[in-house]
Amino acid sequence: MDPIPLVHASLGKQELAAVEEVFASEWTAGQGPRGKALEKELAERYGVADAVTLSSCAAALHLALLALGVGPGDEVIVADYTFPAPAHAARYVGAVPVFADARPDTGTVDPQAVADLIGPRTVGVIAVDTVGLPADYAELEALTGRHGLFLIEDAACAVGATYRGRPAGALAPIGALSFHGRKGITSGEGGALLAADPAIGADVRLRSSFGIGSIFDKSQTIGLPIPEFTEVGYNYKLSDIAAAILQVQLGRIEELLERRNAVAARYAELLGGEELLTLPHVPDDRTHAWQSYLVALDPGVDRAGVAAELRGQGIGCGHGTWASHTQPVYEAKQTCPVSADLFARQLAIPMHAELTVDQAERVSHALRTALRNHSVRRPSAVPATSTDSANQEGAS
DSSP states (O other): OOOBOSOOOOOOHHHHHHHHHHHTSSOOSBTSHHHHHHHHHHHHHHTOSEEEEESOHHHHHHHHHHHTTOOTTOEEEEESBSOSHHHHHHHHTTOEEEEEOBOTTTOSBOHHHHHHHOOTTEEEEEEEOGGGOOOOHHHHHHHHHHHTOEEEEEOTTOTTOEETTEETTSSSSEEEEEOBTTSSSOSBSOEEEEESSHHHHHHHHHHTBTTSOOHHHHHTSSSOOOOOOOSOOOBOOOBHHHHHHHHHHHTTHHHHHHHHHHHHHHHHHHHTTOTTEEOOOOOTTEEOOOSOEEEEEOTTBOHHHHHHHHHHTTBOOBOOSOBGGGSTTTOOOOOOHHHHHHHHHEEEEOOOTTOOHHHHHHHHHHHHHHHHHTBSSOOOOOOOOHHHHHHHHHHO
């Protein structure tokens, strides 16, 4: 059978045509006309004061902390159950990442865990929209506001998701997006910072270009302007080639998300009622971007055995995301038991906009079989009904 990849980018002729236009232009590097146009579109779509396109979401987190003046001696509370980019960003500026445990039902950061970690050195919080599901921003905004802390939304996985009717990425004063190849929209690599305060956007834009600002802007000036380095900056620019691709992708968000939603709904039908796994839980006040589809396996299931069986049939799968505090680079003295448990039991199965109904059915059937082949207990093999699916979702 043909392989079913875990992820697959939705790129086609429209994106190729946009790239050809850039090739024919006089500017392919960063901060050029396509990048500026994309920033304008992002700011308008998200209703923010400024948007800065960057080479990655990690770059956005790093520059956000610099713009906020975070440095050595500061502590930044970061979501634990996630790709550890937020903790890396804290380390980049010499700060200490303090890991906050996850909610057991959603995997997003637990506001109570955040509250319990606030101390005299705490300067802010980086929340994460875990694999595409927004965190609890009402509680987090109230908490950080009460203590005078900054709040950053890492919405790397959540393009297209919403929380109480607001778009993910604009749920905190600073948001960070990713356009990596597995995200809802992509240019292969890339990211953006969204800022409610234009001063933050201006600071980030300057630092993203070595601290000298836009060379493109200076090239449009009559005479010979000589840039001055006013900050120690970085080369975090997004090329105009990538920006052109993203302009097309931005216009396709609803289409691509609709297809991911259809896959998620089909999985819920096919896997609902399965005793050996728990489906993703999405609270009523938010929507999921479905960057990934994670199921939590019963503790009695050998996850590695299930993964090996699926991969042996050409079906992509993965461990999900990380319990960051367990990673050797941090040598963390903390424990985050919920995050650690999810890290041990969750499994990512194929999720992307190119997945067909037939492929989703093949994945589901293979997963059900593999669960029974690698479980210490033998559950009922009765197929799930649509009613079972609905009950399972409600209990998640």
